[in-house]
Amino acid sequence: MFLGLLLALAAGSLVSMQNIFNTKVNEHTGSWATTTLVLGMGFVASLTIGLLFEGKQMFTLQNMQPWYWISGLIGVGVVICLVQGTKLLGPTYAISIVLTAQLAFALLWDSLGWLGLEQVPFTINKLLGVLVIVGGIVVFKLGGRRESQKSKEASVLGLE
The missing domain is CATH 1.10.287 (Helix Hairpins)
Structure with missing residues (x-):
């Protein structure tokens, strides 16, 4: 349980920090360029780290419901809404x-x-x-x- 609490606290701090960085990037680019940059860099980082730690096992996606794949699309909405919300509020x-x-x-x-x-x-x-x-x-x-x-x-x- 303690590890779960630490990880949740880390996630909260990282989300807040990422939101501030995303808003700063958005000041110099547009919302879509920011979203592309953020999610593109996240993809490259995730792919690299995943391959280092899991290798080919990372691509074993057994018994996954097809509708789970929309998670990436939801991520686009999250970044766009967070950047705009932070800019306005x-x-x-x-x-x-x-x-x-x-x-x-x-x-x-x-x-x-x-x-x-x-x-x-x-x-x-x-x-x-x-x-x-x-x-x-x-x-x-x-x-x-x-x-x-x-x-x-x-x-x-x-x-x-």
């Missing part, structure tokens, strides 16, 4: 919404047993957990706005 706000959406949809899919998942009972505690995170995002966004507005008002009035 800023990294912290965009990532907090993305993570909350991930949690909410994971709860939905787990509870319904969709996409080949084992069905996990839905509980009010799980829903409350998601709502607490949504409340935190609202507090985060609105809390900064009031300070920002006060600072702007003070600046306009010459109080700073």
